[in-house]
Amino acid sequence: DTEVTQTPKHLVMGMTNKKSLKCEQHMGHRAMYWYKQKAKKPPELMFVYSYEKLSINESVPSRFSPECPNSSLLNLHLHALQPEDSALYLCASSQERESAYNEQFFGPGTRLTVL
Amino acid sequence: QKEVEQDPGPLSVPEGAIVSLNCTYSNSAFQYFMWYRQYSRKGPELLMYTYSSGNKEDGRFTAQVDKSSKYISLFIRDSQPSDSATYLCALHGSSNTGKLIFGQGTTLQVKP
Numbered sequence: 001d002t003e004v005t006q007t008p009k010h011l012v013m014g015m016t017n018k019k020s021l022k023c024e025q026h027m028g029h030r031a032m033y034w035y036k037q038k039a040k041k042p043p044e045l046m047f048v049y050s051y052e053k054l055s056i057n058e059s060v061p062s063r064f065s066p067e068c069p070n071s072s073l074l075n076l077h078l079h080a081l082q083p084e085d086s087a088l089y090l091c092a093s094s095q096e097r098e099s100a101y102n103e104q105f106f107g108p109g110t111r112l113t114v115l
Numbered sequence: 116q117k118e119v120e121q122d123p124g125p126l127s128v129p130e131g132a133i134v135s136l137n138c139t140y141s142n143s144a145f146q147y148f149m150w151y152r153q154y155s156r157k158g159p160e161l162l163m164y165t166y167s168s169g170n171k172e173d174g175r176f177t178a179q180v181d182k183s184s185k186y187i188s189l190f191i192r193d194s195q196p197s198d199s200a201t202y203l204c205a206l207h208g209s210s211n212t213g214k215l216i217f218g219q220g221t222t223l224q225v226k227p
Contacts, residue, residue, distance in 0.1 A: 004158075031213055040123075042203055042217035043159065056212060090158050097213035100166075102147065104205075104215060106158040 003027075004107035006091050012113045015081060021110045023074040023091030031097040032074045033104065034066060035090040043090055043106075049074060050097040081114045088112075118142055121204055121218025130227050134191040138204035138218045141185065145206040145216070148180055150189045153201045153220070162202075163189065194225045 004025045013019050023032065031050050035043035047066045048056035054066065063085075065077040074091055088109040095101040121138045128134055136150075147166055151159035163178035165171045165187075171178045179188040187206075191198055204218040 006158075033213065040220075042220055045214055048213045050213065056214065088156070088158075094213065098211045100147070102207055102213055102215075103149070103161065103164045105161055106151075108158045109156075111156065 004091055004093055004105055006089075006107040006110050008110055009108070010111050010113075012115065013078065013081065014115050015083075017081075018077070018079045020078065021076040021089055021091075021112075023076075023107055024072055025093040025105075026072055027093065027095075027105070028071075029093035029095050029105075030071060031094045031102070032068065033092040033094075034074065034076050035092065035106075037088040037090055037109070047076075048097060055097065078112075081112075083114050086112055086114045116141060118216050119204065119206055119218045122221055123219050125222040125224060127224045127226060128194055130194060130196060130225055132194050132225070134194050134198070134223060134225075136189040136191075136202050136204075136221050136223070138187050138206075139185055140187075140206055140216075142208065143182070143185065144208035144210070145185075147207050148178070148187050149205040149215070150176075150178055151203040151205060152198075153203060155200075159203060194223075196225050196227050199224045 034046040037043045049068045067075040091107040092104040094104045150163040153159045175192045177190040201220040203220045205215040
């Protein structure tokens with residue numbers, strides 16, 4: 001089973017709201033990722049977790065706060081977002097972060113609209 | 116110069132045609148190559164994952180890697196309307212960061 005699940009599918013929030021995106025995988029993968037994708041653009045890496053520890057933060061604004069409660073779950077906490085943060089947020093996982101095991105499987109994404 | 120170049124298209128072909136999608140890259144450190152298919156408003160789906168130069172086949176899909184030319188291709192045989200999607204190449208090297216470098220994606224339309 002190569003499935004990564006994400007909830008919710010759609011989210012509309014105001015600039016003062018606090019919300020969270022959730023991602024789950026049961027493939028035993030030890031690396032998990034958050035990406036942001038704007039229309040007609042490729043995914044942009046935001047965060048990488050390896051063995052539940054944050055290993056890469058691609059200079060993402062602090063209004064995005066990742067959390068990895070355990071090896072199967074990844075959250076992205078959102079606070080005080082801007083309209084330009086509206087995008088498709090994708091979660092991915094891979095067996096390991098290292099190159100030979102970095103076959104990344106993506107979830108369906110959460111489509112976020114910030115009003 | 117971008118690390119990975121991919122023609123965004125759109126590419127329009129008749130049903131049954133052979134489709135060739137390509138990416139070129141500049142950094143010889145890239146060692147692992149992936150092709151993803153992404154339908155509109157959905158997450159990318161991994162189609163092919165290759166390491167060495169040469170061909171890898173999976174059903175109607177063939178991935179080709181030429182490291183000497185820094186050129187990778189995805190061929191789709193007997194294309195179907197259901198193949199209409201955006202195809203993204205993704206590369207990574209030996210840095211062990213987990214970071215993929217994506218091409219811009221090629222939009223493919225297969226007409227019945």
